[in-house]
Amino acid sequence: MAKNSILGVFAKSPIKPLVKHIQIVVKCSKQLIPFFEACTAEEWSEAAKVRRKLSKLEQDADALKRQLRLELPGGLFMPVDRADLLELVSQQDKIANKAKDIAGRVLGRKLEIPASLQAEFCAYLSRCLDATEKAAEAINELDDLLETGFRGREVELVEKMISQLDAIEDDTDDLQVILRKNLLAIEKDLNPVDVIFLYQIIDWVGDLADLAERVGARLEILLARK
Secondary structure, X not given: OOHHHHHHHHOOOOHHHHHHHHHHXXXXXXXXXHHHHHHHOOOHHHHHHHXXXXXXXXXXXXXXHHHHHHHOOOOOOOOOOHHHHHHXXXXXXXXXXXXXXXXXXXXXXXXXXXXXXXXXXXXXXXXXXXXXXXXXXXXXXXXXXXXXOOXXXXXXXXXXXXXXXXXXHHHHHHHHHXXXXXXXXXXXXXXXXXXXXXXXXXXXXXXXXXXXXXXXXXXXXXXXOO
């Protein structure tokens, strides 16, 4: 009997629910695209509808996280360290939490992105969501990593994905600097309180990419221990 088959007998694989979790997380965070489209059009009832969908996905991710924590075996035959998997799912879950926070804050204040910043804000949001998708791609390779015993070309593929994730996060940092600079240039024409919250939303959207990069970093730690 192969090594991985023996592991399958003694420990229920946590990989599939981990992959499912990040897929829900990505789906949740991507709701921010139609959400901000509705906000830009000042269609606040539609924005509220999208936010409810986003919140439901965040709750689904949270429920799956709790289930994984409860059911994750802690025995001798776990193919990967339990603590590493728990940290991975925790980092993944923070992405969905942040997406929910963003939608809640924007809708609560009916906060509008200034017209002159809308195009670059959309590009910035899209690039931050690229980071969450790249993190999901890397997590999706965990099954194959287990099959290969964390060796060979599969490891190189995942390391390349993590490197790409880091590059995407760097892009979002650059886009954030430009966006903040352009907001500064029009501050005097905006409601001062709205300006404060606009800076916060810009930061929080950037957090999506930062958190995705942390998922990659946790996966890199897992690879280094093999």
